[in-house]
Amino acid sequence: MKLVVVGLGYVGLPLAVALARHFEVCGIDIDIRRIAELRDGQDRTGEIDAATLRESSLTYASDPADCPAADAYIVTVPTPIDAANRPDLGAVMSATRMVAKMIEPARRPVVIYESTVYPGVTEDLCGPEIETVSGLTRGRDFTLGYSPERINPGDREHTVDRIVKVIAGEDEATTDTLEAIYGKATSAGVFRAASIKAAEAAKAIENAQRDINIAFMNEITRIFGSIDLSVWDVLAAAGTKWNFLPFQPGLVGGHCIGVDPYYLSHLAEQLGHDPRVILAGRDTNDGMARWIAERIHDRAGKAGSALVLGLTFKENVPDLRNSKVADLIAGLTELGHIVTVHDPHADAAEATHEYGVTVDGDALDRQYDVVVLAVPHAAYLEMGDELAGLVAQDGLFADIKNGMPTLTGATRWTL
Known part of the structure; x- marks a missing residue:
């Protein structure tokens, strides 16, 4: 099985290296400097050490034409927000168009998305875009899958080869393909989600849940600060209760927790629902x-x-x-x-x-x-x-x- 991983950042590179232990993998990144560094055994993110990079069979490309036709294309590009806190799907759609031009229908590949999105993006936006650009038909010439990334930068315990991977395909055969791929990459196994939308939603709420819990910590910090009471003293006492959740206050940044809740709130607003809890948490943390x-x-x-x-x-x-x-x-x-x-x-x-x-x-x-x-x-x-x-x-x-x-x-x- 031949695989192509699109995007070699904090998510894509560790995944590509893990998969390259079992498959023929080509990694694509439009950053020419990034590709040159990786070929020299240097990972500026610090996720993969030089020895591991040198030993990997992973190949690199900045031009899609340099990658062979594949049985699976895995998109791992960033999904940020814009200045108005709205989802910015520019990188995902650009990667989608790139993949659309690479597909060889005779192989009937699966296009898998790992990028964090709100439910519906993979099937309602990315699938039709592939069809438009390629002239191919979904279900006949290619299929769709989703497996949300769970990379935690700097975490040497919960690495991609040790965590449960949630997987979902548009049909059972496609989900079987995802299991064959990710089941090789991780020792923790896979979880077959009920649908692609369920898998997309699972990722969105994982980080939104953390954001809301930290927002509560930050709110009580501000309350207690008004009476010169250290929140750390309060948490030390409360933490002795067996079911007290060990969240802490602080600055909530990064590409995930400070961003993903806005994807969930965007969907809610599209549906006419006021996501008061989600946005209140974001307002507090921001x-x-x-x-x-x-x-x-x-x-x-x-x-x-x-x-x-x-x-x-x-x-x-x-x-x-x-x-x-x-x-x-x-x-x-x-x-x-x-x-x-x-x-x-x-x-x-x-x-x-x-x-x-x-x-x-x-x-x-x-x-x-x-x-x-x-x-x-x-x-x-x-x-x-x-x-x-x-x-x-x-x-x-x-x-x-x-x-x-x-x-x-x-x-x-x-x-």
Whole structure:
């Protein structure tokens, strides 16, 4: 069986490498620089190490013509939102048109989508687009399938070859094909969803559920903050109950949790339903960075020099997509603080391009009125009380994620 994986980012590359252990796989990415790096054994996302890349039989292409005809095409491109928080399906539809031109009907391939979408996109939008571009007929010349991605950047435990893969085809034979593919890739097995729409919906609610639970944590954090009560003290007590869910407050960014709920709310609004819970959670989480900036400013007592430690959306990964630390920086800047940013994992050029933020690699050689541990990278935690040395006399150390609860040598504030 020959496979083509379209999109070699955080989702596509680990999947392609896992599948290449069992099948002939060609990976396509329109980023020529990305393809060159992968051929040299370099993965800028940090998901696959150089040795694994060198040993893989995976082949690469930036031109679809360089990939052989396949029995399955797997689309793993991003599905972001636009400035109005509406689904942006541009990359998915572009990839769909690319695949449509690659299909050889004699092979009757299955086109599988892993990109997060709202229910109906695969069958009601992508399928017809393939037919329009290719002139082929769905069900006769090709079929559709869906298997939602569950990649968690930086997670070395729940990797693609160890997690249950939800699969669904437009018919039983197609679902059998998906099981033959993904069953080889993961040791955890597959779950055959009732339909493609059920599989699409499952992915949408997985991240929406996390978003809503974190929003509750953020809301109580703001309530308790008004009476100078640390939410971490409250959670330590509440966590002793056997069925208390261990969610934590914080900045909700990244390509999934901060984005996917808008796909679900978009569907709801199309159907005439007001998704109040979903959008309330999004509103709470999107406003958290600005609230934290105001609290830090109030605690500091005045505007001054500020060092923000960490810019990526989560710890120990280089992923800058939808990082809410950028909103925190903007909030501190608007309040008059002169902000310096440091992050050992972030790509400086990408930070400037995406957020207009300069990452200062020499930022740890001086003191600041306020030091904000925004992202608790291991490199920072290993510094221990040395972090207090970055704080000027009478300054403030703001520990957003409670990463340094035993810090001494500086006045510490946390949520």
